[in-house]
Amino acid sequence: xxxxxxxxxxxxxxxxxxxxxxxxxxxxxxxxxxxxxxxxxxxxxxxxxxxxxxxxxxxxxxxxxxxxxxxxxxxxxxxxxxxxxxxxxxxxxxxxxxxxxxxxxxxxxxxxxxxxxxxxxxxxxxxxxxxx
Numbered sequence: 001x002x003x004x005x006x007x008x009x010x011x012x013x014x015x016x017x018x019x020x021x022x023x024x025x026x027x028x029x030x031x032x033x034x035x036x037x038x039x040x041x042x043x044x045x046x047x048x049x050x051x052x053x054x055x056x057x058x059x060x061x062x063x064x065x066x067x068x069x070x071x072x073x074x075x076x077x078x079x080x081x082x083x084x085x086x087x088x089x090x091x092x093x094x095x096x097x098x099x100x101x102x103x104x105x106x107x108x109x110x111x112x113x114x115x116x117x118x119x120x121x122x123x124x125x126x127x128x129x130x131x132x
Contacts, residue, residue, distance in 0.1 A: 010032070010033065011032070014030065014032045017030075018030055041082065041085065043061050043062075043063075043082050043086065044061075044062055044063050044064045045061070045062040045064065046059065046060065046061055046062075046086075047059075047060040047062065048060075057099045057100055057101045058099030058100065059086065059090075059099060059100045059101075060100070060101045060102075060103065061079070061082050061083050061086060061100065061101065061102045061103065062103045062104075062105050063075070063078070063079040063082065063102070063103065063104050063105065064105045064106070065104060065105065065106040066106075067106075067107045067108075069106065071104060071106055071110035071113055072110075072112065072113055073113065073116060075104060075110075075113070076104070076113060076117070079102050079103075079104050080102060082102065083098075083100050083101075083102040086100060087100055
């Protein structure tokens with residue numbers, strides 16, 4: 001076994017940063033390997049390409065929100081991060097060639113979120129209940 005396999009690189013990196021910023025130690029708090037959620041990240045549903053529907057790509061991530069769940073900018077960023085993590089794990093070579101869609105599914109239309117997104121992006125109604 002190579003010695004490189006036994007080195008705790010994250011711990012080493014964190015220690016080096018703390019050392020480099022030691023003159024600010026009274027003003028900083030460090031949290032190594034900070035958990036981003038209470039549970040491990042899991043995609044609600046992943047659909048692999050099929051020929052049934054034309055709006056799916058090769059890999060399709062669906063984030064389901066229960067009735068009453070808030071769908072806001074935080075929900076959007078969380079769903080987007082799932083697609084980014086999925087593509088990173090899949091080793092997608094070209095950032096603009098990722099064959100992945102990311103959908104938020106809920107009972108009611110997230111009017112406020114769509115209005116916010118509409119300020120910067122154009123959206124197209126593909127079918128009843130489906131907007132891009």
